[in-house]
Amino acid sequence: MNSSNYSKRSIKHKVYIIGAGPGDPELITLKGINTLKKSECVIYDYLVNRDILKYVPITAELINADKVRNRFSDNFTKEQDKLNDLIVKKAKKCKIIIRLKNGDPVIFGRLNEEIEALIKNKIDFEIIPGITAASSAAAFLKVGLTKTKIAPIVSFITGHENPLAKNSEIDFSKLPKKSTLVFYMAVKNLNNIATELIKEGWEKNTPFAIVENVGFQYENKRVGRLKDMKKLFFNIKPPVILLVGDVLNYVVKKK
CATH class of the missing domain: 3.30.950.10 (Tetrapyrrole methylase, C-terminal domain)
Structure with missing residues (x-):
């Protein structure tokens, strides 16, 4: 195996699913902030307080999840699939991608739909809880x-x-x-x-x-x-x- 192939295979890509807490930007966890500081791409929910995005490096890509899917659509499964596809696409490109959710992602956050897509595509992920x-x-x-x-x-x-x-x-x-x-x-x-x-x-x-x-x-x-x-x-x-x-x-x- 040549060095270039080894280098490509040794790069780890990981998705961090972070709970931003509800509203108040001071309610996000310290671990959440420290992880945001290392991000290359952040896909955030519309309810996330924009003040939290100040922790994201200026070189990182910011994507509003609700410009990808229509959260008011009756066919939410189809709309969620669009977002899942984007997360997978970005995860294959970026080493550290953040899925930033309002509140706590494990409670009514469409978490299972997103991690099922990650598991299917063999993408590593970590969940950082937030205040619900x-x-x-x-x-x-x-x-x-x-x-x-x-x-x-x-x-x-x-x-x-x-x-x-x-x-x-x-x-x-x-x-x-x-x-x-x-x-x-x-x-x-x-x-x-x-x-x-x-x-x-x-x-x-x-x-x-x-x-x-x-x-x-x-x-x-x-x-x-x-x-x-x-x-x-x-x-x-x-x-x-x-x-x-x-x-x-x-x-x-x-x-």
């Missing part, structure tokens, strides 16, 4: 997601299901009442979620909190009881996260 929106929203509300005897369980649930699916994949009857429910991407289904929970035996006075723009400077909250969801469900724009459960009682009482 649920934790940031709870901190903003100044409340814990769990409490002894009241909420020993926390459930993370998608509030935005496949629009092409005929039936919901969420069985509201199975959601434990002694728990805190966190619905991600729920802006279009807030009223439906409240209706389904009440239908399945949740008390109408169960408290909830809607947090808009989690982690950003213009973060905002709306709190109330399930029975009042319709009254509060107006002029709400994504990104939104919905928290439901008795741990929020004191938040609602002090509003």
